[in-house]
Amino acid sequence: MKDITLKEIASKLGISITTVSKALKNYHDVSDKTKNAVVALAKELQYTPNSFAVNLRTKESKTIGLIVPELVHHFFSNVVNAIIDEAEKNGYLVIILQSNESLALEKKQIELLINKRVDGIIMSLSNESNNDAHIREIVDRKIPFVMFDKIAKLSKCSKVIINDQSAAFNAVQHLIDVGCKRIAHIRGPINPQNSVDRYIGYKKALEKNNIPFDSTLVYTCEKVNFEEGKYFAEQIINEHADIDGIFAITDLVAVGVLAYLNEKKINIPAQVAVIGFSNWFMSQVLTPKLSTVDQPSREMGIESFNLLLEEMTCYKEGLVFTPKTIELKTRTIIRESSMRKLM
Amino acid sequence: MKDITLKEIASKLGISITTVSKALKNYHDVSDKTKNAVVALAKELQYTPNSFAVNLRTKESKTIGLIVPELVHHFFSNVVNAIIDEAEKNGYLVIILQSNESLALEKKQIELLINKRVDGIIMSLSNESNNDAHIREIVDRKIPFVMFDKIAKLSKCSKVIINDQSAAFNAVQHLIDVGCKRIAHIRGPINPQNSVDRYIGYKKALEKNNIPFDSTLVYTCEKVNFEEGKYFAEQIINEHADIDGIFAITDLVAVGVLAYLNEKKINIPAQVAVIGFSNWFMSQVLTPKLSTVDQPSREMGIESFNLLLEEMTCYKEGLVFTPKTIELKTRTIIRESSMRKLM
Numbered sequence: 001m002k003d004i005t006l007k008e009i010a011s012k013l014g015i016s017i018t019t020v021s022k023a024l025k026n027y028h029d030v031s032d033k034t035k036n037a038v039v040a041l042a043k044e045l046q047y048t049p050n051s052f053a054v055n056l057r058t059k060e061s062k063t064i065g066l067i068v069p070e071l072v073h074h075f076f077s078n079v080v081n082a083i084i085d086e087a088e089k090n091g092y093l094v095i096i097l098q099s100n101e102s103l104a105l106e107k108k109q110i111e112l113l114i115n116k117r118v119d120g121i122i123m124s125l126s127n128e129s130n131n132d133a134h135i136r137e138i139v140d141r142k143i144p145f146v147m148f149d150k151i152a153k154l155s156k157c158s159k160v161i162i163n164d165q166s167a168a169f170n171a172v173q174h175l176i177d178v179g180c181k182r183i184a185h186i187r188g189p190i191n192p193q194n195s196v197d198r199y200i201g202y203k204k205a206l207e208k209n210n211i212p213f214d215s216t217l218v219y220t221c222e223k224v225n226f227e228e229g230k231y232f233a234e235q236i237i238n239e240h241a242d243i244d245g246i247f248a249i250t251d252l253v254a255v256g257v258l259a260y261l262n263e264k265k266i267n268i269p270a271q272v273a274v275i276g277f278s279n280w281f282m283s284q285v286l287t288p289k290l291s292t293v294d295q296p297s298r299e300m301g302i303e304s305f306n307l308l309l310e311e312m313t314c315y316k317e318g319l320v321f322t323p324k325t326i327e328l329k330t331r332t333i334i335r336e337s338s339m340r341k342l343m
Numbered sequence: 344m345k346d347i348t349l350k351e352i353a354s355k356l357g358i359s360i361t362t363v364s365k366a367l368k369n370y371h372d373v374s375d376k377t378k379n380a381v382v383a384l385a386k387e388l389q390y391t392p393n394s395f396a397v398n399l400r401t402k403e404s405k406t407i408g409l410i411v412p413e414l415v416h417h418f419f420s421n422v423v424n425a426i427i428d429e430a431e432k433n434g435y436l437v438i439i440l441q442s443n444e445s446l447a448l449e450k451k452q453i454e455l456l457i458n459k460r461v462d463g464i465i466m467s468l469s470n471e472s473n474n475d476a477h478i479r480e481i482v483d484r485k486i487p488f489v490m491f492d493k494i495a496k497l498s499k500c501s502k503v504i505i506n507d508q509s510a511a512f513n514a515v516q517h518l519i520d521v522g523c524k525r526i527a528h529i530r531g532p533i534n535p536q537n538s539v540d541r542y543i544g545y546k547k548a549l550e551k552n553n554i555p556f557d558s559t560l561v562y563t564c565e566k567v568n569f570e571e572g573k574y575f576a577e578q579i580i581n582e583h584a585d586i587d588g589i590f591a592i593t594d595l596v597a598v599g600v601l602a603y604l605n606e607k608k609i610n611i612p613a614q615v616a617v618i619g620f621s622n623w624f625m626s627q628v629l630t631p632k633l634s635t636v637d638q639p640s641r642e643m644g645i646e647s648f649n650l651l652l653e654e655m656t657c658y659k660e661g662l663v664f665t666p667k668t669i670e671l672k673t674r675t676i677i678r679e680s681s682m683r684k685l686m
Contacts, residue, residue, distance in 0.1 A: 063455060071439075072420040080414055084441055088448065093455050096414075096439035098427055105431065112406065112436050116459055141389055226624060259628050281569060285602050287630045 004047040006317045013037055018306070021313045029089065060316070063093045064308060065113035067123040069101045069150065073224075073252065074280050075297050076124070079148065082301025083122060090309060092119070103128035110134055120144035120308045125152060127189040127224075144311035144321075148304045150192045158307040159325045160300050164194045167293045167330040168201025169208075171275050172247050174291070174332050176209050178340035180245030180273055184217040184236045186257070188224055188249040195249055198277065202247055216240075221249060229256020237266065244272055245338075251276035251283045251292055258286055258337065273338040288336030296328045303328070347390040356380055403659065406436045407651060408456035410466040412444045412493065416567075416595065417623045418640050419467070422491065425644025426465060433652060435462070446471035453477055463487035463651045468495060470532040470567075487654035487664075491647045493535045501650040502668040503643050507537045510636045510673040511544025512551075514618050515590050517634070517675050519552050521683035523588030523616055527560040527579045529600070531567055531592040538592055541620065545590055559583075564592060572599020580609065587615055588681075594619035594626045594635055601629055601680065616681040631679030639671045646671065 006024075010017045015034065022030045023038035041047075066083055068076045080096060087094045095118060099106040106126045113121055121143060123135075132152035138145045139157050148160040175183050185202045188195025199218070206213050217240065219232040229248060233256065236243055248254035254276030261268050268274055268288050275291040276283060283290035303326050314321035349367075353360045358377065366373045366381035384390075409426055411419045423439060430437045438461060442449040449469050456464055464481060467490065475495035481488045482500050491503040518526050528545045531538025542561070549556050560583065562575040572591060576599065579586055591597035597619030604611050611617055611631050618634040619626060626633035646669050657664035 070420075071414045071423055072417065074415065077413075077415040077420065080441065081443075084443060088443075093440070093451060095455075096441065097436070098423065098439065100424075100427060100431075108436060112438075226628075255625075255628060262630075282598075282625060285569075285598060285629065287605075 065118040078297035079301040086305035099126040125150040164197035165201040168198035172205035175245040183245035229253035233257040233260035251280040291338040408461040421640035422644040429648035442469040468493040507540035508544040511541035515548035518588040526588035572596035576600040576603035594623040634681040
């Protein structure tokens with residue numbers, strides 16, 4: 001008799017494989033109505049989990065690995081919190097490893113997680129990761145795997161991202177809309193895809209508005225922290241008296257910019273308008289309140305775990321899983337630091 | 344991932360399991376020809392020795408476990424960073440687990456770390472931990488173990504702490520020195536030793552200065568976050584028109600207090616002086632700059648790892664280790680939010 005798979009039950013009922021699997025395991029977060037429908041159909045089709053899947057299930061560690069570049073950035077700690085919450089709901093423990101932006105450490109940590117037999121891995125790349133050889137190892141070994149935010153574009157795995165290019169484009173377009181003509185960009189390091197994409201977005205916005213691109217207006221962070229924001233703000237002001245706008249790779253850096261400009265009594269936004277990226281809650285507490293791009297960190301964590309869960313479930317049931325890419329929406333948030341027309 | 348066993352490699356090559364095992368460990372009594380064949384096949388089959396076997400062989404996993412209540416608090420992410428740096432210098436990987444302030448999760452995570460055979464555990468307690476039964480399990484099982492910041496006073500293990508009582512006493516004494524007579528305290532949750540000690544320090548300072556203790560001036564946080572700071576500041580102002588000082592359990596809460604008072608155009612420090620705790624770098628970026636207590640988070644991480652390393656080394660060499668307690672110095676940092684005499 002032909003083997004009935006979860007996939008067939010799912011498609012017959014028009015629900016996800018994850019839901020079917022959860023229903024059969026009587027998870028609390030599936031409605032009784034759905035459970036009954038799934039169980040009835042499974043019975044009718046004489047569904048029996050194949051031995052391979054059963055055999056694998058006994059090998060589950062019910063732990064997943066999570067590798068992030070650093071936890072001190074609010075964005076990552078928010079994502080981590082969301083992943084832990086989702087994982088807990090589904091009975092998984094999360095092993096967190098911090099790569100400290102080091103490729104060497106990242107590689108060691110991947111090995112560690114594989115040796116510790118985690119059921120799946122969620123990861124955001126370190127700044128040093130300029131190729132995806134070590135990522136390919138995870139994919140080739142068929143370990144359920146999801147990347148978020150700082151991803152390797154070419155890797156054949158699920159990804160949860162935002163459109164950094166258009167988000168950055170919109171942020172810079174906003175600065176242009178409020179009259180900025182000489183806009184500096186404090187960009188992220190050279191490798192990360194998202195810092196490259198934000199830089200491209202910046203250039204495209206200038207181009208579209210016929211503002212000549214000036215490479216001396218681009219400053220590159222190494223540590224992407226508060227101190228670098230202050231440091232580059234000082235350089236920008238000293239080297240470009242005519243500057244009237246600054247777009248920073250992330251709020252933490254933008255906060256350093258505000259701190260320096262406030263210190264020097266340079267009027268924000270009248271003389272220099274500033275916009276950051278990520279919408280850190282602190283950006284609303286500052287004087288002036290910081291304009292930024294809202295980056296849905298919590299949703300990113302939730303989607304990442306659920307994609308991983310779907311892949312882990314398919315894997316357990318011996319089903320083929322096709323990687324998915326989820327792109328989350330962002331929006332430009334206009335606050336005092338760029339609210340020129342309303343001044 | 345299907346596990347490849349030595350047995351499968353042995354049978355595929357028609358040699359004994361012992362020979363395979365020896366070949367993989369590069370024993371001299373196995374011919375290079377055999378070694379090459381075994382290694383090549385192991386590679387091809389993606390054989391990974393399971394961690395249990397590795398541990399039995401090397402007796403150490405070169406990984407340590409770190410359990411913290413939450414990573415979103417800068418204090419904890421700073422400690423985590425310091426621990427990872429020290430661990431890496433000494434060839435250890437750090438498995439981080441976040442208890443989300445939950446005792447149940449904390450217990451599960453301790454079990455996980457023990458099962459994953461980490462060489463040692465560093466931990467700061469969750470707010471829910473009101474007894475040290477689960478801690479005793481680690482100690483009784485003779486697993487090298489260090490607690491920091493949020494500790495169980497009675498546990499027989501090494502500890503890295505500050506003197507929360509005297510640190511809080513000094514902070515409140517400072518508010519009194521600048522003329523505050525009606526001082527509210529936004530305290531931490533009921534269980535954690537450090538929030539209890541800071542509360543006692545607050546009371547002792549009032550007592551020493553013959554200021555009557557008024558329990559209605561004490562507000563208790565659950566989440567210890569920015570929002571609670573704003574929320575309690577509003578309550579304090581509405582319920583006590585005569586308030587002239589606020590001591591908050593931590594800077595994140597104090598920042599919420601500043602945000603509310605600024606919003607309501609209440610003069611800081613002239614009408615209400617504010618002091619926080621922990622010396623978050625952001626406390627210097629705010630208007631007004633926040634007075635606080637410097638809590639040496641980085642030193643705390645370094646000392647914690649080094650104490651653990653000392654215990655792990657004794658343990659490996661079969662020596663008796665006597666737990667130590669290291670108390671780090673704190674200092675009151677006076678900034679604009681309480682600089683009354685200089686106004």
